Amino acid sequence: MASSSLYFLLIFLSISSFTLLSQSQTSSKLNKLVLPIHQDNKTNLYVANIYKRTPLLQTPFVVDLNGRLLWVTCEQNYLSSTYHAPRCYSTQCARANTHYCHTCFSKARPGCHNNTCGLMSVNPVTGLTAMSELAQDVLSIYSTQGSNPGPLVKIPRFLFTCAPSLLLQPVLPGNVQGVAGLGLSPISLPTQLASHFGYAGFAPTFALCLAPNGVIFFGDSPYYMFPGLDISLPLGYTPLIISPLGEYYIKVKSIKINNKDVPLNTTLLSIDRRGIGELSGIPLVKPVEPFEVCFNSKSIDKRTRVGPKAPNIDLVLHDQHVMWRIYGSNSVVEATPGVSCLAFVDGGLNTRAAIVIGAYQMENNLIQFDMARSRLGFSSSLLFFRTSCNNLNFTAIPLRE
Numbered sequence: 001m002a003s004s005s006l007y008f009l010l011i012f013l014s015i016s017s018f019t020l021l022s023q024s025q026t027s028s029k030l031n032k033l034v035l036p037i038h039q040d041n042k043t044n045l046y047v048a049n050i051y052k053r054t055p056l057l058q059t060p061f062v063v064d065l066n067g068r069l070l071w072v073t074c075e076q077n078y079l080s081s082t083y084h085a086p087r088c089y090s091t092q093c094a095r096a097n098t099h100y101c102h103t104c105f106s107k108a109r110p111g112c113h114n115n116t117c118g119l120m121s122v123n124p125v126t127g128l129t130a131m132s133e134l135a136q137d138v139l140s141i142y143s144t145q146g147s148n149p150g151p152l153v154k155i156p157r158f159l160f161t162c163a164p165s166l167l168l169q170p171v172l173p174g175n176v177q178g179v180a181g182l183g184l185s186p187i188s189l190p191t192q193l194a195s196h197f198g199y200a201g202f203a204p205t206f207a208l209c210l211a212p213n214g215v216i217f218f219g220d221s222p223y224y225m226f227p228g229l230d231i232s233l234p235l236g237y238t239p240l241i242i243s244p245l246g247e248y249y250i251k252v253k254s255i256k257i258n259n260k261d262v263p264l265n266t267t268l269l270s271i272d273r274r275g276i277g278e279l280s281g282i283p284l285v286k287p288v289e290p291f292e293v294c295f296n297s298k299s300i301d302k303r304t305r306v307g308p309k310a311p312n313i314d315l316v317l318h319d320q321h322v323m324w325r326i327y328g329s330n331s332v333v334e335a336t337p338g339v340s341c342l343a344f345v346d347g348g349l350n351t352r353a354a355i356v357i358g359a360y361q362m363e364n365n366l367i368q369f370d371m372a373r374s375r376l377g378f379s380s381s382l383l384f385f386r387t388s389c390n391n392l393n394f395t396a397i398p399l400r401e
Contacts, residue, residue, distance in 0.1 A: 067181020113163030211389035
C-alpha cells in the first residue's frame with residue numbers, strides 16, 4: 001500500500017429507584033460516572049436514559065458520538081421547577097459560544113422565551129437542523145462502585161437546548177425525546193461533566209462499551225465489569241485527532257487481512273473485492289446489498305470465542321506495531337440464510353471522511369476518548385477476554401434511602 005494515511009472518522013448512531021448525592025458529598029472524591037445504554041431493535045441506534053428536571057424524570061436520548069450538545073424537545077409536557085433560559089449575552093451563552101438572541105412568538109414556555117440565547121440543534125440521522133433555546137436544568141447520572149453502578153449524582157445547572165419536536169421525525173426511536181452529544185465542544189455531555197466535577201479529580205475522558213445493553217463511562221480508567229474485571233487493561237493507544245467541529249478521527253496507515261496488506265485504490269479509497277477474496281482464502285459468492293464482499297456461510301460457520309471464524313482484519317495505526325484488530329464478531333454479518341458478508345458498506349461520494357468506523361465494529365470493544373492526553377484507547381473484542389459490554393451489573397443499583 002502507498003505510504004499515504006487514511007483518516008478514519010469514529011461515529012455511531014447509536015432503574016427507577018435511586019439515592020441522590022449532593023455536590024459537597026461527591027466533588028472531592030468522585031472520579032467516574034456511568035451511563036447505561038441500549039440498542040433500539042428497530043433502528044439499531046443507541047439510546048441512553050438520562051435523569052433530568054425537578055422532580056427527576058428519566059428521559060430517553062439517542063447517543064451521537066460527534067454531537068456538540070444535548071438537546072431535548074420541550075414543546076409539550078416539559079415540567080420542571082428548576083428550568084431556566086439564560087438571557088442574551090450572559091455567561092452561560094458565552095460558554096455555549098452563542099451570541100444569537102432568540103425570539104419566540106408563542107406563549108412563554110420552556111423553549112419559547114424572548115431575549116434568550118439561540119443555538120442550532122441537529123438530528124444526526126437526517127441532518128435536519130432547527131434553531132433552539134439555550135436552557136439549563138438539573139441532570140443526574142450514576143456514579144460507580146467497582147463493577148456496579150453507585151448512587152445518582154446531580155449537576156444542578158446543566159446546559160442544553162430546547163428543540164422543536166420536528167427534529168425527532170421520522171427516523172428516531174418512537175419514545176426518544178432528544179439527542180445526547182459526546183463530541184468535543186463546550187457544552188457536550190462529557191465536557192460539562194468533567195468541568196462540573198473538576199479536571200483535577202475527574203478526567204476529561206469517556207469510554208464507550210457498545211452492546212445491546214452497554215454502557216458509557218465518564219472519567220479515567222480503570223473500568224470494571226462483572227465479576228470485577230478491569231476491561232481497560234488490554235487497551236492500546238493511538239493519537240486522537242479532533243476536527244474543528246469537535247469530531248473524532250484517527251490516522252490509519254494500512255489495512256491487513258490475515259497479516260497481508262489489502263490492495264487499496266488510493267485515488268478512490270476503495271477496497272479491491274477480488275483482492276480480499278485472495279487474501280482471505282475464502283471463496284466469494286454474489287454479494288447481498290448493501291454489502292460488497294460476501295461468502296458462503298458454510299466456509300466460515302465455525303464459532304469461536306470472538307464470533308465467526310473469519311480472517312482477522314487489522315487497522316495499522318500511527319505505528320506499524322500498533323494495530324486495532326477486528327475479529328469475526330465485528331467484521332461479519334449474516335445477510336441472508338447461508339450468506340455471510342463483511343460488515344462494511346460503500347459510503348458514497350459525499351462522505352465526511354474516507355472511511356467511517358461504525359457501531360458494529362465498536363460493539364463489545366472498549367473505546368476510550370482521552371482528551372487530556374489526546375489519544376484514543378482501543379481494546380479489540382472483549383469477547384476474547386471472556387467478558388462483554390453487557391456485563392455491568394445494573395441489578396445492583398442503590399435504593400433510595
